[in-house]
Amino acid sequence: MSELRVAVAGLVGAELEAFVEIMFLxxxxxxxxxxxxxxxxxxxxESLTDGRWTxxxxxxLLERATQDLARSGRAARLSAVRDRLPQPGARRAAxxxxxxxxxxxxxxxxxxxxxxxxxxxxLGITREDAADLVTKLGGG
Numbered sequence: 689m690s691e692l693r694v695a696v697a698g699l700v701g702a703e704l705e706a707f708v709e710i711m712f713l714x715x716x717x718x719x720x721x722x723x724x725x726x727x728x729x730x731x732x733x734e735s736l737t738d739g740r741w742t743x744x745x746x747x748x749l750l751e752r753a754t755q756d757l758a759r760s761g762r763a764a765r766l767s768a769v770r771d772r773l774p775q776p777g778a779r780r781a782a783x784x785x786x787x788x789x790x791x792x793x794x795x796x797x798x799x800x801x802x803x804x805x806x807x808x809x810x811l812g813i814t815r816e817d818a819a820d821l822v823t824k825l826g827g828g
Contacts, residue, residue, distance in 0.1 A: 724794075
């Protein structure tokens with residue numbers, strides 16, 4: 689995770705929220721934000737942000753992400769993530785975190801793969817790079 693730590697070290701505000709949102713989109717893409725995914729999600733954020741966020745702030749952000757997804761749809765939310773992450777390295781790190789969350793329950797389901805490929809396209813990451821990240825990070 690050290691490569692990811694470097695990518696998010698200086699991120700604050702909207703950029704950091706973009707990481708949270710793409711991780712949420714990946715975790716919920718199969719229709720179930722499982723306990724395992726939630727634990728991995730929270731653990732990743734605590735590690736990457738050195739505890740800068742409270743649990744209450746995170747829950748508030750997840751509630752907003754849920755509402756935004758319901759209101760505008762996945763493609764629009766992924767575009768919003770892209771717009772908040774102008775640097776290619778940050779976009780790749782965000783996709784890596786999304787893959788890790790999706791794979792945290794031991795399997796990357798078809799709906800999760802679809803989200804990963806859609807996210808990669810919108811973020812400007814090639815399908816090949818996304819597939820390599822899934823193999824490396826998701827075990828599949």
